[in-house]
Amino acid sequence: MVTIAELQAFIERELPQSGIVIEHLGDKSARVRKPITQAHLRPGGTVSGPTMMELADIAIYVALLAEIGIVPLAVTTNLNINFLRKPSAECDIVADCRLLKLGKSLAIAEVSVFSNGHSDLVAHAVGTYSIPPVS
Numbered sequence: 369m370v371t372i373a374e375l376q377a378f379i380e381r382e383l384p385q386s387g388i389v390i391e392h393l394g395d396k397s398a399r400v401r402k403p404i405t406q407a408h409l410r411p412g413g414t415v416s417g418p419t420m421m422e423l424a425d426i427a428i429y430v431a432l433l434a435e436i437g438i439v440p441l442a443v444t445t446n447l448n449i450n451f452l453r454k455p456s457a458e459c460d461i462v463a464d465c466r467l468l469k470l471g472k473s474l475a476i477a478e479v480s481v482f483s484n485g486h487s488d489l490v491a492h493a494v495g496t497y498s499i500p501p502v503s
Contacts, residue, residue: 396467398431424493427465447495455490456483
């Protein structure tokens with residue numbers, strides 16, 4: 369299994385624009401946090417949909433790489449998200465990801481997104497990742 373420090377270094381090097389912080393890795397699961405700034409807000413003072421989608425997508429990537437090792441070419445093939453309520457603009461957003469299926473070529477995951485410190489979900493996503501063949 370890959371460590372938080374190894375994955376954090378990889379994400380910071382390869383996806384520096386994401387600004388995410390890996391908080392936890394578990395058995396086929398991960399928790400990641402994204403600090404929210406003015407740049408992530410849309411009119412009306414809420415966190416933008418693309419920001420929440422990015423966090424959900426990276427949460428799946430992190431959970432997957434924690435299980436299979438750092439395989440940069442694992443890619444999203446599908447991501448569906450439901451926005452449930454307005455997230456707080458004053459809090460970071462957090463994503464809890466759980467891998468539902470981890471096969472040789474595909475992984476399917478579920479992600480719960482919420483405002484840090486709040487229990488109500490702000491979004492729910494399901495995504496599929498393609499895993500490249502091992503050479």
